[in-house]
Amino acid sequence: MGRVAIITGGTRGIGRAICEALKADGLTVVANYAGNDEAARQCADTLGIHCYKWDVGDHEATLAGCAQVARDVGPVDVVVNNAGITRDATLHKMSFDDWNEVMRINLGGCFNMAKACFPGMRERGWGRIVNIGSINGQAGQYGQVNYAAAKSGIHGFTKALAQEGAKSGVTVNAIAPGYIDTDMVAAVPDTVLEKIVARIPVGRLGQAHEIARGVSFLVSEDAGFVTGSTMSINGGQHMY
Ligand code: NDP
Numbered sequence: 001m002g003r004v005a006i007i008t009g010g011t012r013g014i015g016r017a018i019c020e021a022l023k024a025d026g027l028t029v030v031a032n033y034a035g036n037d038e039a040a041r042q043c044a045d046t047l048g049i050h051c052y053k054w055d056v057g058d059h060e061a062t063l064a065g066c067a068q069v070a071r072d073v074g075p076v077d078v079v080v081n082n083a084g085i086t087r088d089a090t091l092h093k094m095s096f097d098d099w100n101e102v103m104r105i106n107l108g109g110c111f112n113m114a115k116a117c118f119p120g121m122r123e124r125g126w127g128r129i130v131n132i133g134s135i136n137g138q139a140g141q142y143g144q145v146n147y148a149a150a151k152s153g154i155h156g157f158t159k160a161l162a163q164e165g166a167k168s169g170v171t172v173n174a175i176a177p178g179y180i181d182t183d184m185v186a187a188v189p190d191t192v193l194e195k196i197v198a199r200i201p202v203g204r205l206g207q208a209h210e211i212a213r214g215v216s217f218l219v220s221e222d223a224g225f226v227t228g229s230t231m232s233i234n235g236g237q238h239m240y
Contacts, residue, residue, distance in 0.1 A: 001028050004027070004028045004073050004076050005027045005030065005077065006076055006079050007019050007029065007080040009032065009034070010029075010030075010051070010080075011051055012033075012036065012039045012183060013184060014177065014211050015031065015080070015082040016043055018211070018216075020209075021213060021216045022078070022215070025216055027219075028073055029047070030051070031049055031052070032053070033052075034056075034083065037053070052069060055105070056083045056105060056109030056112055056113060057105040057112070062109070062112035062113060063116050066117055077124075080215055081113050081129070081130070081154075083105060084109075084132065084151075085101070086102070090142070098146055101146075102146035103149070106147065106154070107157070111157070117129075122165060122168040122170055126170070127165065127170035127171070128171055129158075130173055130174070130218050131174045132177065134147070134148075135177065135179075135232070135234045136151055137151025137152040138152070138238065154174060155176070158228065166228075171226060172227060173226060174230040175211060175215060175232075176231070176233070176238075177234060178238075179197070179200065179235075180207065181208070199240055201236030
């Protein structure tokens with residue numbers, strides 16, 4: 001049995017592609033999700049992996065969910081903090097709830113997962129954590145003060161935790177995807193999306209498997225000297 005990996009939000013979009021890639025690499029993969037049971041069933045059937053439902057923004061539920069995974073499958077060696085949501089609005093229309101919910105899930109989820117899994121990784125002397133940030137956390141984005149703040153926070157979180165894990169064989173890195181063709185981007189109006197694609201040097205949206213390949217490298221044995229880094233996978237958009 002390969003190393004055990006949990007991918008949060010692993011049943012759809014980028015997370016699902018990560019599950020597929022890590023399974024192909026020989027890891028024992030578990031996907032977490034929030035509420036879409038049908039997507040989870042399809043993911044479990046197609047990929048032959050186990051899916052566990054809990055809200056990563058809920059501290060107690062995350063501790064309990066990760067403990068259950070450890071009992072069922074084994075100690076968790078790899079965490080990919082991929083679960084994320086958007087609640088877009090310009091500041092004057094954004095509610096406090098929109099702000100809190102995005103911070104709770106997108107950034108709080110990383111903290112909760114690390115609290116559950118990082119101590120065991122350190123004790124065993126090996127671990128990999130990959131946090132999925134965003135180009136909008138690096139550059140900001142109109143209508144996304146909540147999302148940009150949470151994703152920007154992920155990049156700081158990554159560098160701080162990387163320092164805590166470095167002596168114990170635990171690496172912590174981030175990937176900052178550009179615009180990737182998933183349900184999340186499908187929610188962006190076509191007219192806005194056209195303008196976004198016009199700013200991407202390669203002239204297209206990214207595909208989920210292109211992010212998954214980056215994760216595959218960062219969690220590999222060969223990546224032990226890479227920590228506290230952010231890998232930008234965005235079709236060259238970071239140059240603008
Ligand atoms: P999708 O909306 O396609 O999928 C989101 C996944 O996260 C689903 O599996 C969903 O579960 C799960 N999820 C949502 N909320 C929670 C929660 N509270 N607890 C557990 N799981 C949850 O997203 P993408 O694949 O597009 O995005 C994945 C990550 O990549 C996100 O962090 C996103 O911010 C980031 N990203 C995406 C970009 C893009 O262009 N798509 C660009 C840059 C970053 P369920 O199906 O049950 O709802």
